[in-house]
Amino acid sequence: MSKESRMRATINQKLTEMGERERLKEILRARLTECGWKDQMKAHCKEVIKEKGLEHITVDDLVVEITPKGRALVPDSVKKDLLHRIRAFLAQHAS
Known part of the structure; x- marks a missing residue:
């Protein structure tokens, strides 16, 4: 395992042990809803299902299809805020 992988783990x-991961996930969900990301992704899902046909697409296929656009649509401000929160948490709990 690389040094980076060990650090991420x-x-x-x-984050998980201290409950911060769940708190950050809730903040992320709220921010994505506020900025319209959730509605954009819902519309994109409907487009993909309409294009491929409901009978010809699985949930796994849909996830693979929409993931790149979903990641690209997350506003930079949301990414920066989340990163700032993680850094602040780590600085506060550095051992």
């Missing part, structure tokens, strides 16, 4: 573990 450690950070993820600390």
